[in-house]
Amino acid sequence: VKVLIYQLFNESFTLPDLPKQNGKVAIVTGGTRGMGYEISRHLVSLRMHVVIVEFMYLDLASLTSVRQFVQRYKAKGLPLHVLINNAGIMLVSERRTEEGFELHFGLNYLGHFLLTNLLLGVLKKSGKPGKCSRIVIMSSATHYGGRLSLEDLQGRKCYSAHGAYAQSKLALLLFSYHLQDKLWAKGDPVTVNTVDPGMVDTALYDNLCGPAQLAKRPFAKLLFRTPAEGASTAIYAAAASELEGIGRLYLYNGRKTESSAISYDEQLQARLWKESCALVVLLKA
Numbered sequence: 180v181k182v183l184i185y186q187l188f189n190e191s192f193t194l195p196d197l198p199k200q201n202g203k204v205a206i207v208t209g210g211t212r213g214m215g216y217e218i219s220r221h222l223v224s225l226r227m228h229v230v231i232v233e234f235m236y237l238d239l240a241s242l243t244s245v246r247q248f249v250q251r252y253k254a255k256g257l258p259l260h261v262l263i264n265n266a267g268i269m270l271v272s273e274r275r276t277e278e279g280f281e282l283h284f285g286l287n288y289l290g291h292f293l294l295t296n297l298l299l300g301v302l303k304k305s306g307k308p309g310k311c312s313r314i315v316i317m318s319s320a321t322h323y324g325g326r327l328s329l330e331d332l333q334g335r336k337c338y339s340a341h342g343a344y345a346q347s348k349l350a351l352l353l354f355s356y357h358l359q360d361k362l363w364a365k366g367d368p369v370t371v372n373t374v375d376p377g378m379v380d381t382a383l384y385d386n387l388c389g390p391a392q393l394a395k396r397p398f399a400k401l402l403f404r405t406p407a408e409g410a411s412t413a414i415y416a417a418a419a420s421e422l423e424g425i426g427r428l429y430l431y432n433g434r435k436t437e438s439s440a441i442s443y444d445e446q447l448q449a450r451l452w453k454e455s456c457a458l459v460v461l462l463k464a
């Protein structure tokens with residue numbers, strides 16, 4: 180709550196001029212509205228070729244759809260220089276993905292976990308030292324309140340929509356740190372950074388209950404960021420020259436920030452990775 184209140188009264192980051200990205204290709208999940216749309220628009224203005232999912236269909240709540248999307252993407256023979264894992268849902272009442280995972284965990288985290296792993300080969304091939312490919316992951320300040328319960332990742336014992344969303348955003352951070360360590364251990368030219376966009380007035384809040392929705396509207400108009408403002412740190416992470424070769428950061432307002440203590444727990448990162456591989460049946464990861 181402290182972090183969210185701080186963010187409400189904190190000015191948003193102004194994007195510096197970024198270098199043109201001619202010849203580069205990006206995928207932005209959830210690129211059709213909200214911050215994903217603004218990220219895509221800006222990357223296109225930098226002359227990047229941007230694939231937004233819907234023009235190439237991807238349902239992150241279905242691991243079959245994730246696998247089909249990657250197959251279709253690979254069949255195009257395109258390189259991939261930037262992957263922005265932006266799509267997400269929040270505060271949804273208890274529901275399951277196609278494969279039966281809790282929806283926040285399955286869509287926000289596990290779908291992106293599989294997507295990223297299946298695209299790693301293309302990302303590695305498309306980068307080189309001094310010109311690394313980049314993975315940018317949208318987390319959130321709500322991760323500070325998140326708990327990761329490896330024994331009950333699917334929230335079967337006690338479901339809370341807030342808890343499920345916070346857990347999924349914490350899982351994304353644990354994943355990003357562990358992935359960067361694995362890539363660096365092999366000298367692969369890919370960086371991974373995670374972004375907190377601040378509080379942004381988008382359709383993400385559509386699942387708030389009726390009275391909270393009414394109370395939020397005027398408040399959000401005054402204090403929340405616009406989607407373009409919220410998108411700025413992710414755009415910066417995708418294209419800034421000063422972030423070349425730099426990874427494992429949690430960025431807020433264009434600057435490195437500390438994420439929660441638990442997100443740096445390497446044992447937990449490794450256990451979540453192993454469990455996630457088992458859940459998506461990714462034997463070679």
Ligand SMILES: NC(=O)c1ccc[n+]([C@@H]2O[C@H](COP(=O)([O-])OP(=O)(O)OC[C@H]3O[C@@H](n4cnc5c(N)ncnc54)[C@H](O)[C@@H]3O)[C@@H](O)[C@H]2O)c1
Pocket residue numbers: 208209210211212213214215232237238239240264265266267268269286317318319320375376377378379380381382383384
């Ligand atoms: N808005 C905020 O205050 C805020 C704060 C912190 C983090 N975030 C994060 O930023 C990201 C973008 O959210 P936003 O605020 O722009 O919300 P939004 O609701 O406008 O956008 C979410 C996007 O995700 C896509 N999506 C939803 N379900 C999908 C599925 N099954 N498969 C593929 N795509 C799917 C939607 O089509 C949409 O394009 C989310 O990950 C969110 O958790 C938002």
